[in-house]
Amino acid sequence: MALRVWGRRSSFNVQKVLWLVGELGLPHQHLSAGGDHGGLDDPDFLKMNPHGRVPVIDDDGVVVWESHAILRYLAARYGGSTWWSQAPAERAEADGWMDWAQTALQRDFLTGVFWGWYRTPEAQRDELAILAALAACARHFKLLDKVLADRPFLGGATPSLADIPAGTHLYRYYALEIDRPKTPNVEAWYARLRERPAYREHVMIPFDEMKGRLAY
Numbered sequence: 001m002a003l004r005v006w007g008r009r010s011s012f013n014v015q016k017v018l019w020l021v022g023e024l025g026l027p028h029q030h031l032s033a034g035g036d037h038g039g040l041d042d043p044d045f046l047k048m049n050p051h052g053r054v055p056v057i058d059d060d061g062v063v064v065w066e067s068h069a070i071l072r073y074l075a076a077r078y079g080g081s082t083w084w085s086q087a088p089a090e091r092a093e094a095d096g097w098m099d100w101a102q103t104a105l106q107r108d109f110l111t112g113v114f115w116g117w118y119r120t121p122e123a124q125r126d127e128l129a130i131l132a133a134l135a136a137c138a139r140h141f142k143l144l145d146k147v148l149a150d151r152p153f154l155g156g157a158t159p160s161l162a163d164i165p166a167g168t169h170l171y172r173y174y175a176l177e178i179d180r181p182k183t184p185n186v187e188a189w190y191a192r193l194r195e196r197p198a199y200r201e202h203v204m205i206p207f208d209e210m211k212g213r214l215a216y
Contacts, residue, residue, distance in 0.1 A: 003027065012168060033054050113134060114176070120212070
């Protein structure tokens, strides 16, 4: 197969990429790397990504690393107008949501809550930092709830790149036993994403092996 994807399936950033690969129906080979699979310090891997991190793709000789760069590349090459609008304003809106999800939502939920609470052994947790991250997440999801009040997806009437970075959080967000504000529009958005086969296959992945494990 021309497209190869490196990373472990339980990796949040790898899930973003595999979700889009599934949406685009791209034949691909998945190669497990990172976590218990190792391989990130292998010389051949470091030639592809000098940072030694996943995900990485090789698309018939084109190597791309960093999850959002990969998303944009795949959408531009294979997504047509559905996933890669020719209108700069529409692309900019998707870019805005992608960057916000990475710099704000991912920082507070994935790092602050998922890592700080779920992946950190209880004796090592910083409870004040976790509470602050939970409060920040509540603000983020209330904001999303307002945005989604008049649209089914973040980018509008149909799924787009805007949905993938933020939407990948939802499976873990709703699976954890944490306090959440009432956000019916976010819940409806999550229900729509769960109807998509690629989301169910690549994002709704059990993550029990990461509980209380910082080094994974």
